Amino acid sequence: MAPLVVEGGAAVLIEVEGLHPDDGTPMLERRFSEGIVRLDLSDLSTSRLPFEPRGGWEWRRELAVSPDGALVAVAEQWRPDEFYDISRQFGPSQFLERVNATAGIPRWFALHLVDVRAGTSTAILTQPTAMMLSSDDRSVHWAPDGSLVALSLATADPSAPVVLLLDPSTGDLRHTIDGARLVGSFAWHPDSGRLLLDRRGRIVEHRLDTGAERPLPPLPGAGSETRRPQPPGNGHHRVLGYADEERLFTVTHRATTMTLTRLVPGSDHVEPVARWSGSTDMYPRLTAMPREFWG
Secondary structure, X not given: OOOEEOHHHOEEEEEEEEEOXXXXXXXXXHEEXXXXXXXXXXXXXXXXXXXXXXXXXXXXXXXXXXXXXXEEEEEEEEOOHHHHHHHOOOOOOOHHHHHHHHOOOOOEEEEEXXXXXXXXEEEEEEEOOOEOOOOOOOOEEEOOOOOOEEEEEOOOOOOOOEEEEEOOOOOOEEEEEEOOEEOOOEOEOOOOOEEEEEEOOEEEEEEOOOOOEEEOOOOOXXXXXXXXXXXXXXXXXXXXXXXXXXXXXXXXXXXOEEEEEEEOOOOOOEEEEEEEEOOOOOOOOOOOOOHHHHO
């Protein structure tokens, strides 16, 4: 997984992978997770999170740290043992046959809460589904006040994702938002009462208290509320999330140049913040920083 910066930039969380000894099987099938490590940037010391990842080579994990840094939400997706038993019946040249044979085996999802200080890990949600696959957005977000954890999950209908909001202290389901997925690396508004959602390519701000939704203003050069409009220069826009109560950050790709912009909700004013060389396979994300950092 991409390294996750802990609030304030004091540390990063990294999942360490390894390979089993070469026994002639494809390298992908020898892949395994050694665990999740916290790297302290002040002295470069490391410590392993008290979380035991599942085995098998087809898994995905995503992390989110609580606002006070005491808990780490680990969203984990994996395949049951049946998947691996069937997969091993096919050789490397029989890829399509293996895909067809395992297509009906569901993925499973679990949300774990890892208490770093207590050294415990507890699964508060487990069900046969999958996280939304995207390099742009994160599938799990803590509310800024720590009261809720938001998840983007798939459903039986690929075109109808769902957002679940859970109480991290009990695991109870508090809200369900159908037909939407979380947007960006900071989908929560700082007031912990609003979320940025993607509804079939249209970005909306969803209020938890009333369920009302307000479309985002058109992004620069877009002419519509679509998620990835085509501005001049064959580029496209990506919503990163809220930086603070007023500023919503976006990134524009245009040829080989990426531009970070600030969009003030409710207005058409867009201010360039920084530019750098990049390509469309780069996926920038916001990270939690002290309020004064943004100026």
